[in-house]
Amino acid sequence: MNAYYKNWRLFLILFFLFLSISVIFIRMIYIQIEEGSFLLQKGNSQNTSERVIEFKRGSIFDKNGIPLAISVTGFDLFALSGLSEEEFIKIQNTLDLNNLEYKSFNKKSLIKRSLSFEQMRKIKSLKIDRLELEKTYKRHYPLGEQVSPLVGFSGRDGYGLEGLEKSYNSTLTGKPIKERVLKDGARSTIQRLEILEFGEKSRDIYLTIDSNIQYIAYKYLVEAIKNNDGTAGTVIILDNFAREVLALASYPSYNPNNPMRRIKKNRVFLESYEPGSIVKPLALAGAIESGLIEIDTEMTLPIKIEIDGSIINDRKKYGQLKAFEVIKESSQVGATQISFLLGAERLIDNYKKFGFSKPVSINFPSTSFGEINSREKISDIEIATLGYGYGLTATPFQISQAYAIFANNGIYHDFRIIKDSEFPIFSEQIISESTAKDILYSMKEVVDNGTGILAKSENYNVSGKTGTTEKLRDGNYKSSTYTASFIGIGPNPSNELTIFVNIDGLGSQKYSGGSVAAPLFKKISNDVFSYMGYFNK
């Protein structure tokens, strides 16, 4: 009886134990089968999350590795709702924020922007839950206004808004990585579970710009504009051998580091204007190339000619001039005769061969192509004016590329601004080598004895051409405003560089290419040739 009683109790205990285990087991199966996926999802949502890793925006350097645009990592500090005054005072003491006063935080509010890594670590060591640190990148432009119309700037969101920052935005930004990560109880990421989207690392860009040459160009440009009461201007320096752009200065400019900046356009690519006499050598090259004239052909020039009721005249009566002397003296009558020799069709085709009215090879957010008056029934006066640079527009960059043809023995090259660019450089023989040499000879005469004598340097030999244009306003030529231009190739005989300068908005006192642009060219070329290691004649 006693043994039976003992066994009965044992069986009862075992029975309840078995029952309990069975209930737990059944519950486990139920949870696993019925609620398994829901609970797994809920667990994952608590322990895992997706995060996007954005790459720091790539930098822009000049050809020597000098930074033109860089991003620095910082942290923005936010207070979350419910941050106490005691906690706020701790933050104040840590960051020396004495000018900030405590207010009750009802929503996420910014306390301080751009904390350094050291400040970030100090804040983290406070172990305050109601704080959030957000990683940010601040963009800096060490060269400021010297290069801002070219480099441009990016916004706070890291998106390029102007200049090369805009046109190379995808290269500089890369593509963010998206991944799923495991988090611990403190919501810190402890493990990467899977990569959801493979990104692409942001890349740096190296330009062909030399910041020392850029400085020389910008400095003298601003000085010349101020001294001559001009309003704007450009300088372009091309390396004819490497087919690279060494400097692109555009004034007025702006400080890209200032959030209140007022954007100014890059005149090098956007300001297409009537180039004036600067196109005369291009027309002469076309005429020589067509076999219509030779460089030393004698031309008889009256002091003025009347076409369709309009009078085209020179400063003085030249009588007889050789073709190269037409360039040297910048004779309007001579240029008109060359235009008529070529005829409208050949003249326009010739300008197009030199790259006018065509898009440029530089990847820039917006560029102007310029245009040429190519109406079917073009009048005689329009043909005449095309010969000395009216009735067509071109940007400073197009003019510079066109002149580089003479330095490159008649070969047209597209110039590049990005070093190691994967795009092939387009090249084409436009005129013969002998024609290119003839034109260089006539341009040398311009500087040595002609209208560009103020570009003549004691130290270096250069070839060049002046240009003066009256500004067209509301369909009329407003004679009180001029653009003075000068383009030169040098130092002779290597002809490594093509340098273009122009100053816009000049008044009626001093406005010609010879008196305003040529001296500016001389200053820039002297310093640049010296910087590049050329020494004296």
Place this chain on the structure above:
Amino acid sequence: MKSYFLPMIFLQLVIITYLSFILVDVRWQIRSGFKIQENLNSQNQELQNLYYKLLTEEFFLNSPARIEKKAKEDLGMIKVRPETIK
């Protein structure tokens, strides 16, 4: 046959327990490695910041604008023309 049964079970339990410890250890190592990687990334960015600051400072100190200003204003230097060197 029966005499091997219990030792086999025991051996399996030991192996399972050992493997569980290994699993925990590997997970811990993965997480430690991840933390180290994150720290190194952060250090890399901090050093990059410093590098850019130094690069900019180097450029500022070497910049032709600053040198020209110092030479003219502080030292009273004048530009040497090539023809004056004989």
